[in-house]
Each structure stands twice: as structure tokens, then as C-alpha cells.
Amino acid sequence: MAIVSLEGGWLKVNKALCNIIGYSQDELMSKTFQDITHPDDLDEDLRLVHQLLAGEIETYQLEKRYFHKQGHIVHILLSVSLVKNKDGSPRFFISQIQDITRQKTLEMELETKAREDELTKVFNRRHFMNLATREVVRGNRFHEPQAVMMIDIDHFKNINDTYGHGIGDEVLRVMAKECSRSLRQVDVFGRIGGEEFGALLLNAGPLAASTLAERMRKHVEELAVETEKGTVRFTISIGLATFTTPKLPLDELLKRADEALYEAKRCGRNKVINYVVQSNTPQSAAVAPPSFIHLDWNSEYESGHISIDTQHKNLFAICKSLLEAIVSGQPDTKVSEIAHELTEHMTTHFRDESTIFNKSEYPDAEAHTKSHYALIQEVRSVLAKFQKHEATAGDLFNLLVIKMVRDHILTQDREFFPYIQTSSECEEDA
Known part of the structure; x- marks a missing residue:
């Protein structure tokens, strides 16, 4: 618990609060709540304070973050009331502060598990499909070029049969990590199932998508996993479907990319094949113009x-x-x-x-x-x-x-x- 001045200074704090954020009572008295509040949470806190002072609300409760004296984040549940003078003017705030860090950590872990593939730590199929579906709809609305990518490890069954499933899992991990590094942060990447992965490239036309896919293929080709039986090297095949508002659902676009992936496998593997979706018909991407994120002055x-x-x-x-x-x-x-x-x-x-x-x-x-x-x-x-x-x-x-x-x-x-x-x-x- 704490008594806080109208300007945000700590007037009185108990030992429980000191234990939560690591400061002594004397140290806290020389600070304000603004000093230890995470900057991303401060505006909302101040907005509620202003409403309290204006008489628009009588109390408020807020989940926010404090900085511990040691520098780490402490999640707290804050309840604030305003104490007034006899004439009705504001006097000070009374704050009740509860440490909910453990609860928030558990919530974040559960959220991570809900969207993350346990083995590779990239998006799982469900989260990938949900996020990619939203981005395809958004891209259609704003007429943005996009590309869907299907990625498959070549001869993965042979790796499992020769080196064991433990090494196969390690191949999946290092491959997924390298694919993530090869893509941009704006792109959506996830494990579809088994050794198959998918990606949605935002604001990427045929040339840009092909360039990103080829870079990914080359980077994976350079990877190596060391085992007791020797070094494991592996490659990937990539199928692309590039499009500009084809008005097709994501699953249909993935099918087009899967057709391109099949063609890459048929042509000898360790290849990138790109189909351009125009008027709902796959076509060769050879004559497609480059399309990048628009950075032309307007x-x-x-x-x-x-x-x-x-x-x-x-x-x-x-x-x-x-x-x-x-x-x-x-x-x-x-x-x-x-x-x-x-x-x-x-x-x-x-x-x-x-x-x-x-x-x-x-x-x-x-x-x-x-x-x-x-x-x-x-x-x-x-x-x-x-x-x-x-x-x-x-x-x-x-x-x-x-x-x-x-x-x-x-x-x-x-x-x-x-x-x-x-x-x-x-x-x-x-």
C-alpha cells in the first residue's frame, strides 16, 4: 500500500511494496510513481489519474508494469482512490499494489504454447493459419502484392531412418531457425506439419518473393548438423504462389503453392518454383515485374x-x-x-x-x-x-x-x- 501525492510522489509506503520493487522506503520517497512505471503503461495510468481528479470516476484499477530496482519487470495490479479535503479539494491518492508477476508469466507461457510449435518454436499450424488469413484479407483490401510459400525438407524420411528421430528433430529445429532468419520480421512463418512449413510474405511480388525464397534455400543448403554417425547436410524445396488481390482464401493459395512445391520436387529438389496467381489461374512468374514495399514519394x-x-x-x-x-x-x-x-x-x-x-x-x-x-x-x-x-x-x-x-x-x-x-x-x- 502507498499514499501518493497529487504530483505522483510517494508520501508513505509499506514494506510489502518495498519488497515488491526492491527499493527501501527512503529510496522510494525520493521518487515518483512515474519514475518506476514502464513507459508503455504510463499514458493510460495518467489518463485515469486525470479522470479521478476531474471527478469523472471515483476509483480505478489497472494492470501495469513497474521497473524493479534490479532492472527487471514487475507486473502489478493497481487500485487507486482519491482522498479529499473537507472542502472537497483533492488531497492525496491511496494506492493498493498487488504483485501479479507470477500470474502474468504463467499467462504469457500459456499464450506462447497456444501459438508456438513446441519443437521448432515457430508459429504452429493453427496460429499461422489464423494470422496469415487476416493478413491476406488485409492485403486484398489494400491491393498489396503478397506471396505464399510452402517449404519441405528433401528426403527427410531418409534422415530419420539413417540417424534417428532425435537427429531428425534437430534438423527441423535448425532449419526452422534459419528460415526465420532468412525472412523479414513482417512475414508470417509457421510449421504446417511434419517437415512442411509455410510462410506468407507481405508486400512481396514475384521477383521479391523469389529472391527471398532463393536466399532461404541457399542458407539452408549451407547448414550442417553434427552427429556420432557423421555430418548431416540437407536441402529444402520451395513452392511459391505470388498474387495481388486474387480474392482467393488462404487454403486455396496454399494449394497453389503446394502445386509449385510438387513441381520443385519433380524437377530434382533443392529448387524454388514460383507460380503467379492472376485471374485465379497459375502462370509462370518469368515475366512478372518486381514488386517491393512501396517507398515512392507521394x-x-x-x-x-x-x-x-x-x-x-x-x-x-x-x-x-x-x-x-x-x-x-x-x-x-x-x-x-x-x-x-x-x-x-x-x-x-x-x-x-x-x-x-x-x-x-x-x-x-x-x-x-x-x-x-x-x-x-x-x-x-x-x-x-x-x-x-x-x-x-x-x-x-x-x-x-x-x-x-x-x-x-x-x-x-x-x-x-x-x-x-x-x-x-x-x-x-x-
């Missing part, structure tokens, strides 16, 4: 400020080069070089952008500037890990293209556009 993205728009266009161009380098399987040194260039441009852009909207009347300028700093630190951290082979090209792609371009530039930045447009008009009038 006038709809413009803010109305010449400097910001010019820098955004440059960032788009570099991101497109990065994406093409990743998808085409260029060396890590080349990917790293482009990512470093993007980081430098992004740092300069964020500095200039902050200067511009700080001069305007944008009310969230300080918070937006902080998000710039956090994003730059995250990019530098992931880039450093990538150069040490501790992060994948997919990690870079997800951070730089998805988080930085899609989530930040195309979403968060739009919040200050009206303010800088007004500011620009005022400058012109002056």
Missing part, C-alpha cells in the same frame, strides 16, 4: 514545408535502396553502408525538423523531440548489433523502414503539419 505525404518535404523525399529514396539491398541478398557490408547513410540523414533531418516545429505553436513539440532522440538511439544500437552479427537485416528493415518511415514520418509527423503550415503562412505574410 504528394499526399507533403507537409507544405519545403525543407521538411525535401528531407522526407531523400529519406524515402535511401530507405528504398536499403530495402532493395536486403531483398536482393546483397552483402551485409553493403546493407550496413546504406543503413549508416540513412542514420546520418535521419539525424540531420530530426535536428532540422525539431527546430522548425519548436518555432511553431505545436503543443507536443517537446514530446516529439524526445521521440526523435529515442529513435536515433535505437537505430544506432541496432546498427551496431548488425555490424557485430547480433542483429539481422530484417531487424534493420523493421526499424528503419517500418518504424521510422511508416510509423514516424507517415503517421506521427502528420500531427504537427497543420502548425508548421500556419507558421509558414505567417512568415509569408510578414
Whole structure:
């Protein structure tokens, strides 16, 4: 239990709370609840506090996360009430805090088991089908090119018969891990059953999908599992079905990919065969144009400020080069070089952008500037890990293209556009 000031400072805490989060009473008294609350949970907590102070609610209960003194996460159930003075003005909060870490850990373990294949730790069939079905529907709605991939280990029965099922299981594990690494974080990958796996590639046309599949095939071909009977090497065959809103259900698309997989097996195995689904008819992908995630500048993205728009266009161009380098399987040194260039441009852009909207009347300028700093630190951290082979090209792609371009530039930045447009008009009038 704790008594908390209206500003969030700890006024009085009991030993039970100290034991939960690892701080002494004196240490807690010098902090606020905001200091130890996980940042992802803070906005909701503060929203409820404001409702409490405004008299809109009498009490609230919330599951949230605290940071333990040792740095790990503690899940708690928080119940808060407001104590008022005789004149009705707010005096302080009374908080009841219950440690539910064990319960949340168990829930997360059960959730993991419900979606994860126990042997390979990738999505199980049920979760793969559910997630991929939703993504196919979404792709149809937005007319996005997508691809379904069916993957099968060649001569897997011979591996089991020769080396035993224990080694067969290890082959499945290392193969699934390498396939996951070869794909992008945005893709959906799971075990369909036995030695067969499936993948849904998002925003990937025939050329992009074929390139990703071929990279996967080559990487698996280089794997080796050491046994008492010698080294086990193995290959995979891959069938692809690439499509742009064919209006077919996922199971039908998987059948098309399975037909391509059968053809890959028939042609000698250790191959990639790609069928393009157009007008519900499989066709050769040989003449299909490349189709990547769309990173072409559009006038709809413009803010109305010449400097910001010019820098955004440059960032788009570099991101497109990065994406093409990743998808085409260029060396890590080349990917790293482009990512470093993007980081430098992004740092300069964020500095200039902050200067511009700080001069305007944008009310969230300080918070937006902080998000710039956090994003730059995250990019530098992931880039450093990538150069040490501790992060994948997919990690870079997800951070730089998805988080930085899609989530930040195309979403968060739009919040200050009206303010800088007004500011620009005022400058012109002056």
C-alpha cells in the first residue's frame, strides 16, 4: 500500500511494496510513481489519474508494469482512490499494489504454447493459419502484392531412418531457425506439419518473393548438423504462389503453392518454383515485374514545408535502396553502408525538423523531440548489433523502414503539419 501525492510522489509506503520493487522506503520517497512505471503503461495510468481528479470516476484499477530496482519487470495490479479535503479539494491518492508477476508469466507461457510449435518454436499450424488469413484479407483490401510459400525438407524420411528421430528433430529445429532468419520480421512463418512449413510474405511480388525464397534455400543448403554417425547436410524445396488481390482464401493459395512445391520436387529438389496467381489461374512468374514495399514519394505525404518535404523525399529514396539491398541478398557490408547513410540523414533531418516545429505553436513539440532522440538511439544500437552479427537485416528493415518511415514520418509527423503550415503562412505574410 502507498499514499501518493497529487504530483505522483510517494508520501508513505509499506514494506510489502518495498519488497515488491526492491527499493527501501527512503529510496522510494525520493521518487515518483512515474519514475518506476514502464513507459508503455504510463499514458493510460495518467489518463485515469486525470479522470479521478476531474471527478469523472471515483476509483480505478489497472494492470501495469513497474521497473524493479534490479532492472527487471514487475507486473502489478493497481487500485487507486482519491482522498479529499473537507472542502472537497483533492488531497492525496491511496494506492493498493498487488504483485501479479507470477500470474502474468504463467499467462504469457500459456499464450506462447497456444501459438508456438513446441519443437521448432515457430508459429504452429493453427496460429499461422489464423494470422496469415487476416493478413491476406488485409492485403486484398489494400491491393498489396503478397506471396505464399510452402517449404519441405528433401528426403527427410531418409534422415530419420539413417540417424534417428532425435537427429531428425534437430534438423527441423535448425532449419526452422534459419528460415526465420532468412525472412523479414513482417512475414508470417509457421510449421504446417511434419517437415512442411509455410510462410506468407507481405508486400512481396514475384521477383521479391523469389529472391527471398532463393536466399532461404541457399542458407539452408549451407547448414550442417553434427552427429556420432557423421555430418548431416540437407536441402529444402520451395513452392511459391505470388498474387495481388486474387480474392482467393488462404487454403486455396496454399494449394497453389503446394502445386509449385510438387513441381520443385519433380524437377530434382533443392529448387524454388514460383507460380503467379492472376485471374485465379497459375502462370509462370518469368515475366512478372518486381514488386517491393512501396517507398515512392507521394504528394499526399507533403507537409507544405519545403525543407521538411525535401528531407522526407531523400529519406524515402535511401530507405528504398536499403530495402532493395536486403531483398536482393546483397552483402551485409553493403546493407550496413546504406543503413549508416540513412542514420546520418535521419539525424540531420530530426535536428532540422525539431527546430522548425519548436518555432511553431505545436503543443507536443517537446514530446516529439524526445521521440526523435529515442529513435536515433535505437537505430544506432541496432546498427551496431548488425555490424557485430547480433542483429539481422530484417531487424534493420523493421526499424528503419517500418518504424521510422511508416510509423514516424507517415503517421506521427502528420500531427504537427497543420502548425508548421500556419507558421509558414505567417512568415509569408510578414
